[in-house]
Ligand SMILES: CCC(=O)SCCNC(=O)CCNC(=O)[C@H](O)C(C)(C)COP(=O)(O)OP(=O)(O)OC[C@H]1O[C@@H](n2cnc3c(N)ncnc32)[C@H](O)[C@@H]1OP(=O)(O)O
């Protein structure tokens with residue numbers, strides 16, 4: 001165990017000092033692209049300013065024969081693209097047990113380390129994986145003369161990772177956040193869904209049978225049933241672990257690209273539970289993520305009214321027939337803080353929230 005006094009010490013001579021607080025930069029959508037795919041790569045410059053995060057993916061979904069081309073493509077994109085003030089560049093490197101990850105980390109940090117904000121590490125099993133990446137990044141940062149630490153984001157996609165999620169979140173001051181990886185997690189847990197995220201029509205609860213004419217339960221009769229969320233437990237656990245450690249939770253992939261309705265539902269469930277963003281795999285998912293992970297103008301206006309009505313923040317008041325008090329004010333402050341942060345980088349939202357105020 002690293003004692004508290006050493007937690008924020010750089011892990012290599014010459015490496016930048018770790019951050020004490022993870023910067024709360026908007027990351028409503030982490031937009032995945034394959035840097036080895038010329039069509040997708042060509043779209044990156046035009047996406048700057050339209051998405052919060054562009055992520056050059058090197059892991060799953062990139063063919064083995066294209067791993068090197070993807071790495072080189074990302075280096076080119078990192079060097080040649082102006083990401084502006086508000087779009088971050090992240091990468092997802094290959095898994096720690098793969099033959100590619102050492103070259104991914106070495107190449108990316110030394111070639112474009114000053115442009116990369118966050119490195120997403122897949123299939124994290126426990127804090128030991130983060131410790132390995134932490135020390136290696138410090139050595140590479142020192143070698144490359146990088147002045148601010150590159151942050152680390154873990155994907156929660158193994159049963160062992162879920163069991164260790166609190167320790168993973170607290171493993172390093174580099175930890176920026178965690179994403180749910182429902183596809184690998186389903187496989188690792190031996191769940192019986194073949195979908196990439198989202199619900200399943202078989203996972204449901206059904207209303208009790210009503211009594212038939214003879215007073216006994218009519219098991220064959222019409223009984224409403226409701227599909228449940230397969231991912232609720234894991235997302236809730238991830239949100240608690242992240243909140244406890246002051247880092248950020250994210251929903252991951254929603255693979256049914258054509259089902260934009262269910263995608264929006266899944267994103268909104270994650271938003272309501274505390275996630276700050278999601279992955280977007282296709283351009284069609286970007287606006288959905290932007291809409292869902294930005295508070296509505298109505299929510300912001302309501303939060304402002306509660307804040308106003310609560311005066312010094314203590315006591316209880318009635319507003320529109322509902323009780324508001326110190327705790328509900330805190331809920332409203334979460335919305336207002338998020339709205340202010342997003343409005344600072346998104347002029348459309350700034351205008352929307354200001355209009356509602358007027
Ligand atoms: C499940 C576990 C995980 O690890 S999920 C994370 C890994 N997976 C990914 O990163 C997948 C990323 N997305 C993709 O590969 C593609 O979007 C997939 C799903 C294959 C669909 O591609 P495609 O059949 O070309 O779609 P399309 O014809 O509707 O595309 C229209 C135009 O948009 C482009 N496009 C597609 N996806 C992206 C993207 N992520 N970023 C930027 N551009 C994208 C396509 O190239 C196509 O362009 P054009 O109009 O032909 O010039």
Ligand SMILES: O=CC(=O)O
Pocket residue numbers: 060122155157180181182183184185252253
């Ligand atoms: O990497 C993501 C997943 O769902 O697996």
Ligand SMILES: [Mg+2]
Pocket residue numbers: 060122155157181183184
């Ligand atoms: Mg995965």
